[in-house]
Amino acid sequence: MTQISEDNFEQVLQLFTESSTIDLQDAAFIDPYGMVGILEIGELLRAEGIKKRLLLPESEEVIKYLERMDFFKFADKYFSLEPARPQISEKYKRSSYSDVLLEITPIEKSDDIHYIVGKVKKRANAILKKHLHYDERAINGFIVALSEVCQNIIEHSETKGFVGIQKYHFQNLNKNVVKIAVMDIGIGFKKSLSERFELLRQ
Secondary structure, three states: OOEEOOOOHHHHHHHHHHOOEEEOOOOOEEOHHHHHHHHHHHHHHHHOOOOOEEEOOOOHHHHHHHHHOOOHHHHHHHOEEEOOOOOOOHHHOOOOOOOEEEEEEEEOOHHHHHHHHHHHHHHHHHHHHHHHOOOHHHHHHHHHHHHHHHHHHHHHOOOOEEEEEEEEEEOOOOEEEEEEEEEEOOOHHHHHHHHHHHHHHO
């Protein structure tokens, strides 16, 4: 699998859950959706008492990107990494000039949402205003929408979620795009709400 993103994640999900090893060796690109998706696969497997081997990408660029996005901060809790978690030089870690709007961040409680919103607000002007030409109203709308999506995990999933946000420049389109990935493996709206309404009827 050379690319892991929202475009092919359903295929990736089936492949990774069926295989005894999660093989990322050939990956040339993993976007935030792919990263949080892999971590949520790990969350699902951990609930079943399973810890699979995860073969890391051979591409140094992909390894550097995973490090900047804090992927390794969580991955070794879910997987046996091979090779062991790589040591990345400080010069490759996130700087104030990075286009990472939010590194991979867990969502388990309301305080996590306050942290996420605060961090995104700090970086929004540098990224959303400069590259996407958002005005203050649009930035505030973006942050409110992000907060509400994250709040849904707290209220409806009954499990941990992850969020990650990155700005990309697609040269072939000469266009800047922000990718937002928010994911959980929770019980979902239908079950969450049905249980609440059942309690109200009693």
